[in-house]
Amino acid sequence: MVRRRFSFGLVSRLSSPIYGRSPCSGGIWTPCLGQKRSFMTAKDLVESEEPEKKVTNRINMFSAINQALHTVLDSDPKSYVFGEDVGFGGVFRCTTALRDKFGRHRVFNTPLCEQAIVGFGIGLASMGNRAIAEIQFADYIFPALDQIVNEAAKYRYRSGNLFNCGGLTVRAPYGAVGHGGHYHSQSPEAFFCHVPGIKVVIPRSPSQAKGLLLASIRDPNPVVFFEPKWLYRLAVEEVPVDDYTLPLSSAEVMRKGSDITLVGWGAQLAIMEEACDEVSKLGISCELIDLRTLIPWDKELVEDSVNKTGRLLVSHEAPVTGGFGAEIAASITNSCFLRLQAPVSRVCGLDTPFPLVFEPFYMPTKNKVSMIQHSKHTNCRISFQSMCG
Amino acid sequence: MALRQAWQKAGKVLNGGALVSPGSTFARALSTSSDPLTLEIPVPFKGHKVDPPSSTVETSAAELVDFFRTMFVMRRMEIAADSLYKSKFIRGFCHLYDGQEAVCVGMEAALNDKDCIITAYRDHCTHLGRGGTVLEVFAELMGRKDGCSLGKGGSMHMYNKKGGFYGGNGIVGAQTPLGAGLAFAQKYLKVDGVTLAMYGDGAANQGQLFEAMNISALWDLPVIYVCENNHYGMGTAEWRSAKSPEYYKRGDYVPGLKVDGMDCLAVKQAVKFAKEYSLKNGPMVLEMDTYRYHGHSMSDPGSTYRTRDEISGVRQERDPIERIRKLLLSHEFASVADLKAIEKEAKKEVEDALAKAKESPSPDAPELFSHIYRKSYGAEAYGADRKESTVKLP
Numbered sequence: 026m027v028r029r030r031f032s033f034g035l036v037s038r039l040s041s042p043i044y045g046r047s048p049c050s051g052g053i054w055t056p057c058l059g060q061k062r063s064f065m066t067a068k069d070l071v072e073s074e075e076p077e078k079k080v081t082n083r084i085n086m087f088s089a090i091n092q093a094l095h096t097v098l099d100s101d102p103k104s105y106v107f108g109e110d111v112g113f114g115g116v117f118r119c120t121t122a123l124r125d126k127f128g129r130h131r132v133f134n135t136p137l138c139e140q141a142i143v144g145f146g147i148g149l150a151s152m153g154n155r156a157i158a159e160i161q162f163a164d165y166i167f168p169a170l171d172q173i174v175n176e177a178a179k180y181r182y183r184s185g186n187l188f189n190c191g192g193l194t195v196r197a198p199y200g201a202v203g204h205g206g207h208y209h210s211q212s213p214e215a216f217f218c219h220v221p222g223i224k225v226v227i228p229r230s231p232s233q234a235k236g237l238l239l240a241s242i243r244d245p246n247p248v249v250f251f252e253p254k255w256l257y258r259l260a261v262e263e264v265p266v267d268d269y270t271l272p273l274s275s276a277e278v279m280r281k282g283s284d285i286t287l288v289g290w291g292a293q294l295a296i297m298e299e300a301c302d303e304v305s306k307l308g309i310s311c312e313l314i315d316l317r318t319l320i321p322w323d324k325e326l327v328e329d330s331v332n333k334t335g336r337l338l339v340s341h342e343a344p345v346t347g348g349f350g351a352e353i354a355a356s357i358t359n360s361c362f363l364r365l366q367a368p369v370s371r372v373c374g375l376d377t378p379f380p381l382v383f384e385p386f387y388m389p390t391k392n393k394v395s396m397i398q399h400s401k402h403t404n405c406r407i408s409f410q411s412m413c414g
Numbered sequence: 415m416a417l418r419q420a421w422q423k424a425g426k427v428l429n430g431g432a433l434v435s436p437g438s439t440f441a442r443a444l445s446t447s448s449d450p451l452t453l454e455i456p457v458p459f460k461g462h463k464v465d466p467p468s469s470t471v472e473t474s475a476a477e478l479v480d481f482f483r484t485m486f487v488m489r490r491m492e493i494a495a496d497s498l499y500k501s502k503f504i505r506g507f508c509h510l511y512d513g514q515e516a517v518c519v520g521m522e523a524a525l526n527d528k529d530c531i532i533t534a535y536r537d538h539c540t541h542l543g544r545g546g547t548v549l550e551v552f553a554e555l556m557g558r559k560d561g562c563s564l565g566k567g568g569s570m571h572m573y574n575k576k577g578g579f580y581g582g583n584g585i586v587g588a589q590t591p592l593g594a595g596l597a598f599a600q601k602y603l604k605v606d607g608v609t610l611a612m613y614g615d616g617a618a619n620q621g622q623l624f625e626a627m628n629i630s631a632l633w634d635l636p637v638i639y640v641c642e643n644n645h646y647g648m649g650t651a652e653w654r655s656a657k658s659p660e661y662y663k664r665g666d667y668v669p670g671l672k673v674d675g676m677d678c679l680a681v682k683q684a685v686k687f688a689k690e691y692s693l694k695n696g697p698m699v700l701e702m703d704t705y706r707y708h709g710h711s712m713s714d715p716g717s718t719y720r721t722r723d724e725i726s727g728v729r730q731e732r733d734p735i736e737r738i739r740k741l742l743l744s745h746e747f748a749s750v751a752d753l754k755a756i757e758k759e760a761k762k763e764v765e766d767a768l769a770k771a772k773e774s775p776s777p778d779a780p781e782l783f784s785h786i787y788r789k790s791y792g793a794e795a796y797g798a799d800r801k802e803s804t805v806k807l808p
Contacts, residue, residue, distance in 0.1 A: 110649060113718075136619035136655040137586055137647055165585065168621070204505040206568050208584035375782070381506065381568045382557035383782040 081263035086256045089231035089264045090119045090196075093238040094157065096268050098127045101155055104242070106132045108142060108159025108196075116161060117198055117257050143169035143195060147177050147247075150192035155242055163199035163251060164208045170216065177247040178222030191245035196238075198254035199227075200292050200342055201379070201388060210379045212291075212343035217249050218320045218352065224248045225319040226273060227290040231262045236271030237317060244273055253292035260295075276323035278330070282312035285336040285398055288327055288353055290316045293340050293389065300394035309398060319349055327353065328360050335366040338397055340389050345373035370397050445475040445747040453741070455683065457674035457703075462662050464669035464698070467687035471679045475747040477523065481678045482738045482748075483756055485515040488539040489735060490764040491548050492708075495538065495555055499712045503772070504555045508569045511539040513676075513707040516734035517642055518543040520681025521610065524689060528607030530596045532580040532589045534614060535570035536642075536706075544577035548764055552771035560774040566781060578607075587613060587620030590639065594626045597637035597697075608692045610685070612640040616647025618661050627697060631668050634696035638688045639665065641701045642675065648710040649719040662701035675702030676732040705732065 084092075097104050106123055112134045114121035124132040135142050139160055146156035160166045166173075173195065181189035201210040217225045226241050226248055228234035234252065241248040279294065280301065289297050294315055301311040312330050316322055331337050337357055339350035354369040372389045380387050450472050459466035492512040498504045511518075514536070521531070522543040533540050538551050546562055554561025555569050562572050563582075571582040580596060583589040593611025600607050613623065618641055630637045641661040645652050652659040662670030669691075673684040681702065688698045705728045709716025716725070742748045748756075 113649070134650060134654065136650075137616045138619050138621060140621055167585075206506045206570070206584075208570070209507065377782055377786055380782055381566060382776055383779070386779060386782050 079265040079267065079269075081265050083261060084231060084264050085258050085261045086228075086231045086234050086252070087117050087119045087258065089235040089262075090238055090252065091121055091123075092264070092266075093235045093242075094120060094123055095126070096239060097155065097157070097242050098123060098131060100268065103153065104131070104155035104157065104192075105149065106157045106159070107135050107146070109135060109137060109161045111159055115159065117254065119196075119252075119257075120159070138168075139165055140168040140172055143172040143193075144176065146193050146195070147172060147180070147190045150190035150247070151180065151188050153192065155192040155194070156190075157194045157196065157242060160195060160197040162209055162254075163197040163213050164211045166195075166197055166213060169195070173217065173223060173247070173249065174220050178220045180222075180247075182222060189245070190247050193247040194238075194242045194250055195248070196250045196252060198257070199251040200253045200255055201384060202255050203384070205379070205384075206381045207379050210384070212251075212341065212374070214249075214251055214290075214319055214341075215343055215347055215349045218349045220320075222247070224273060224321065225251070226317065227251045227253070227319060228317070229253070229291055229294045229315050230256070230260050232264045233271060233315075233317070235264055236269050237273070239268065240270035240273050243270065248273075251291065255292045256295075271317070274318045274321045274323055276317055276326045277315045278326070279313040279315055280311065282310035282334065284310045284334055285338060286312045286314060286327070286330040286334045287338045287340065287394075287398075288314045288316055288350075289340045290319065291342075293342055296389065296391050297340055297394055299391045300398060303391065303395045304398045307399065311398065316353075322353070324356060324360075327357060331357055331361045332364045335364050337361075337365070337369045338372060338394070339369065340372045340394055342374050342389065344376045345371050346376050348373050372397050444479065444749075444752040446479060447475045447747075448477075450474055451478075451745075453679060455674070455677060455680045457677065457680065459680070459684065460662065460672040462660075462665075462670040462672075462699075463667075464671065464691070466671055467683055469680075469683075471683045473679055473682070475742075475745070478738055478742055478747060479756075481519055481523070482735065482742060482753065483760060484519050484543070485678070485735045485738065486757055486760045487548065487763060488512075488515045488519070488542055490760055491542070491551060491767075492538065494764055494768055495552070496708065496712070498552070498555065498768070504569065504712075505557075506568055507535075508555065508712045509536045509710065510708040510712070511536050511706065513728070513733070514642060514644060514702075514704045515539055516678045516737075517640075517675050517681055517702045517704055519734075520678040521640070521685050523678070523682040524685035525610070526607070527576075527578060528600075528605050529689070530578040530580060530593075530600065530607065530609040531612065532593045532596060532609065533582070533612035534586065534589060534617060535582070535584050536614075537570070537572050537582045540612070541572040541574060541579055541582070544574045544579035546572065546574050546577070546579070548767035549770050552768050553774045556771060556774075557776065558771060558774035559777050560771065564781065565777045566785070587617040587622050589613065590617070590620075590623045591626040591629075593637050593639070594630045594635055597630060597635035598633065601634075601636055606693065608636040608638055608689050610638045610640050612642055614647065615641065615643045615645060615652045615659070615661060616650070616655065618643075618664060619656060627665050627668050627699075630697040631665075636692045637697045638685070638692050639668070639697060639699045641699065642704055643701050644704050644706045646706075646710070646719060649714065651719065660701075662699050665697070665699040668697050668699055670699035670701065672701045672703065675704030676728075676734045677737060678734060 094106055106120055110116055111120040112124045142158050146158040149156040177190050177193055199212050214225055224246055226237050228237045238250060241250050287297050297313060301313055312334055339353050341348055341350055350371040350373055354371060358369055372394045375387050451474050452470050452472055455469040455471055458469055489512050492510045499508045518540045531544060550562040554563055554572055557565045559565050570584045573579060573581045590611050590613055593609050597609040643661055647655055662672045671684055674680045684700055688700055692698050707725055
């Protein structure tokens with residue numbers, strides 16, 4: 026395993042950032058097998074991920090996640106799934122039939138206590154088990170924020186690698202659903218992206234969800250896995266039936282282009298794809314990247330892409346100020362400054378609490394994204410940007 | 415308060431009209447007498463570290479009629495909300511309170527406007543009890559301007575400043591420490607009122623509740639923790655989520671009382687007792703043994719975790735409105751026709767409010783940005799289409 030030098034100084038660490046794919050040797054993350062380590066272009070990445078002919082089933086996202094959980098519980102006798110109402114299948118049916126197949130000692134309901142659910146999961150994981158905790162909605166994860174930030178993320182570090190809770194995976198449905206209101210629609214990923222020691226993973230589709238969830242559960246680091254609830258039933262895809270993982274900290278290029286790079290994750294990618302289709306009629310060729318893992322994120326892939334196109338647009342549902350798009354924007358501006366032909370743009374949710382009736386105004390819709398894409402291409406600065414970032 | 419006054423006026427009109435029920439052997443007018451009347455509460459109280467109050471409660475005919483009217487309006491309102499949701503006028507989440515009306519109506523009988531109430535998301539009827547109107551509730555449910563929270567809160571976030579109703583909170587259990595804070599303010603400012611911090615059996619397992627109980631006991635705050643135990647936390651029965659489903663004992667060093675929450679009079683007695691206690695000694699826990707007929711929310715049929723027999727059994731034996739109806743009829747304070755007249759008035763009131771609420775417009779686009787801070791950004795903000803929504807923030 027190549028060990029990069031870890032420096033605390035302000036020296037520019039363009040090639041070995043702490044959030045790059047090469048973890049430092051301080052034991053914050055354990056390097057895991059299968060991570061790409063060499064310099065790769067976006068082109069290489071797309072080609073190497075060409076799937077072979079596999080037996081697939083046409084299923085939706087909650088079924089894909091259900092299959093992943095079945096696989097984990099089957100393959101590892103020391104894995105457990107718990108959370109509020111998971112016994113009967115969960116409010117989104119992701120845990121259907123698990124209790125019947127694996128028993129009440131491995132799949133069990135917890136009372137209404139998020140802090141205790143995650144804390145309990147950390148304890149379970151620190152004894153070498155795979156604890157898969159479900160938080161019913163990401164909006165309710167905040168009582169558990171202390172446990173995740175102060176306990177899970179720092180366990181390995183503060184014990185000098187004596188103990189760790191790498192077996193912990195916290196799953197939570199996140200994101201807007203059309204009528205969720207304040208407390209069933211939030212995207213809290215940015216809060217967790219600020220914490221070295223955990224990983225944050227967000228899939229965009231059923232096949233991605235199954236592979237990424239299997240990878241997250243088997244990753245020897247605590248992972249917070251946000252599932253876009255809008256896509257639970259809506260997204261239907263051919264999903265391989267076997268056990269497969271997708272690499273973490275590796276972004277994927279969904280469509281190649283040459284004029285502008287778009288970066289997003291989760292349900293927002295569907296919106297961005299529509300926007301890309303729309304502006305391609307105007308002759309703008311867009312490169313769309315799914316980040317998949319938010320921390321540690323695949324900085325090299327995004328940098329390569331921006332070095333090629335010269336423009337970047339980041340889009341997410343969470344409010345624009347302090348959202349993860351800010352990190353991407355700052356990082357890319359730093360590393361690709363001389364190649365950028367326009368400022369990095371963020372088309373995100375507005376800086377308001379997630380509204381009730383105003384959801385269509387709040388959301389970063391296709392029109393907002395395509396407007397910015399167009400403006401970026403024509404380099405015309407309009408004050409629209411001041412609202413969207 | 416407005417609701418109560420309106421009903422009292424209606425009652426006077428009916429009384430003056432001397433209603434005669436057809437086919438009855440005697441003609442008796444609807445009694446609105448305020449003469450004291452003592453009744454026995456059938457289900458005894460159970461105390462934890464406190465002697466329960468007597469099960470003889472003082473009430474009056476007028477009060478019983480008032481209970482009946484108010485509960486009936488609440489019941490009609492919730493049923494109307496059910497059909498509104500199914501016809502997609504209400505979107506998002508809607509948690510209905512029917513079956514539990516006795517709790518908020520009984521509470522209000524023992525409280526005044528110096529007291530505060532804070533509750534969870536099943537708050538439509540609690541809002542009404544604190545002085546809200548049916549129009550405000552419907553408009554808020556549909557997200558319209560005339561709603562109590564200007565249409566920005568929705569079903570789970572109804573507030574009433576004059577009535578001391580602090581909502582309407584979506585996150586389970588989060589309102590209990592807030593209740594402790596309200597009580598501290600009341601004690602400090604010598605308001606001579608209590609705070610009722612309400613929560614459910616599901617929320618009883620939240621850590622923050624115990625933190626709140628500890629600090630209110632430590633500082634002798636006049637807060638009453640009211641656990642509305644409808645026996646199911648969403649779909650989970652109480653015995654499956656709590657080691658001790660005796661929620662009135664969960665305060666440990668905080669004394670508690672178990673109350674039959676389907677009996678208005680029992681609730682009134684308990685809250686009166688708790689208020690007196692709390693103003694002198696600090697917190698108390700009241701567990702209201704109640705039941706909800708609907709599921710947890712409109713997306714829950716309510717029958718996958720409990721049998722239909724159980725629901726109809728409770729409806730037949732313990733329904734709060736039927737209990738008061740039987741009392742009124744047996745004591746001959748009202749005839750069947752009188753009660754039917756009241757019901758008809760109530761239905762009309764709810765329908766009128768519904769029609770008016772449907773006409774209410776949606777809030778304007780600038781409301782999206784208002785009230786985030788006290789003083790906003792001073793920036794210009796655009797909606798998805800600049801021509802359609804542009805606002806200069808204050």
